[in-house]
Amino acid sequence: MSDLIAITREVSPAIGRCELTHLARLPIDLERARAQHLKYEECLAGLGCELIRLPAEPRLPDSVFIEDTAVVLDEVALITRPGARSRRAETKLVAEVLTSYRRVFHVHAPCTLDGGDVLVVGRRVFVGLSRRTNEIGLEEMRSLLTPFGYRVEGVPVHGALHLKSAVTQVAERTLLINHNWTDTSVFAGVGDALELIDVAPEEPLGANALLIGDAVVYPEACPLTRRRLEDRGICVVGVDVSELAKAEGGVTCSSLVFRANHSS
Ligand code: CIR
Numbered sequence: 093m094s095d096l097i098a099i100t101r102e103v104s105p106a107i108g109r110c111e112l113t114h115l116a117r118l119p120i121d122l123e124r125a126r127a128q129h130l131k132y133e134e135c136l137a138g139l140g141c142e143l144i145r146l147p148a149e150p151r152l153p154d155s156v157f158i159e160d161t162a163v164v165l166d167e168v169a170l171i172t173r174p175g176a177r178s179r180r181a182e183t184k185l186v187a188e189v190l191t192s193y194r195r196v197f198h199v200h201a202p203c204t205l206d207g208g209d210v211l212v213v214g215r216r217v218f219v220g221l222s223r224r225t226n227e228i229g230l231e232e233m234r235s236l237l238t239p240f241g242y243r244v245e246g247v248p249v250h251g252a253l254h255l256k257s258a259v260t261q262v263a264e265r266t267l268l269i270n271h272n273w274t275d276t277s278v279f280a281g282v283g284d285a286l287e288l289i290d291v292a293p294e295e296p297l298g299a300n301a302l303l304i305g306d307a308v309v310y311p312e313a314c315p316l317t318r319r320r321l322e323d324r325g326i327c328v329v330g331v332d333v334s335e336l337a338k339a340e341g342g343v344t345c346s347s348l349v350f351r352a353n354h355s356s
Pocket residue numbers: 110111112113154157159160176179207208209254339340341342344345
């Protein structure tokens with residue numbers, strides 16, 4: 093039996109007032125967004141995750157994007173300080189829930205850090221330096237995680253909201269990447285190189301994939317990149333996340349997935 097937990101949060105009725113950085117505001121159909129989110133949750137459950145579903149928060153438009161509130165590793169959970177001021181109050185409930193599973197640490201002002209900027213691959217932790225995550229956030233991650241044996245590396249992000257808009261893990265040693273939005277050399281450490289798959293040029297938003305076990309949860313909007321993954325033997329499970337994509341959400345951002353049984 094799987095010991096994976098996925099924490100999700102219902103779509104806020106205020107989602108129409110979400111933060112936007114790269115997209116023009118379009119109307120978001122709340123019922124459609126909720127129906128898609130439910131299917132996404134069913135997909136995670138189908139891949140063996142036990143779901144913890146947090147209630148909608150009418151005062152926090154972006155709270156469905158729970159990934160940005162925390163980074164959960166086997167040994168520890170780190171509560172972030174989101175770069176967008178409107179999102180800072182999202183962390184409170186998530187921190188409360190995580191105390192049942194992990195020792196919880198908080199980062200502090202003037203640090204800013206979004207979970208969407210943190211990509212963990214084995215013992216390597218890549219932290220995107222973006223409009224949401226600053227150098228102090230990187231340094232706080234480094235000082236908290238180095239004692240647990242993680243190597244924390246900063247990665248410049250340009251043109252994308254978060255590091256994980258530009259690169260995500262799709263297999264044990266393989267990343268899916270949009271090389272226009274980040275620096276590929278960072279991922280090729282000596283003796284520690286990771287294999288890179290490029291998104292299809294027609295699908296710049298296609299680098300955001302959610303690896304659960306051996307399967308990759310992936311947006312139906314990117315069929316050309318999906319074929320690239322499948323050609324490498326990667327098992328892909330498609331989901332329609334088109335409504336939340338209008339709020340600049342991808343497939344990683346609507347859940348926090350971690351192992352229930354940890355080793356600390
Ligand atoms: C924001 O701008 O903060 C939200 N509208 C979208 C956040 C998406 N988060 C993520 O990809 N990790």
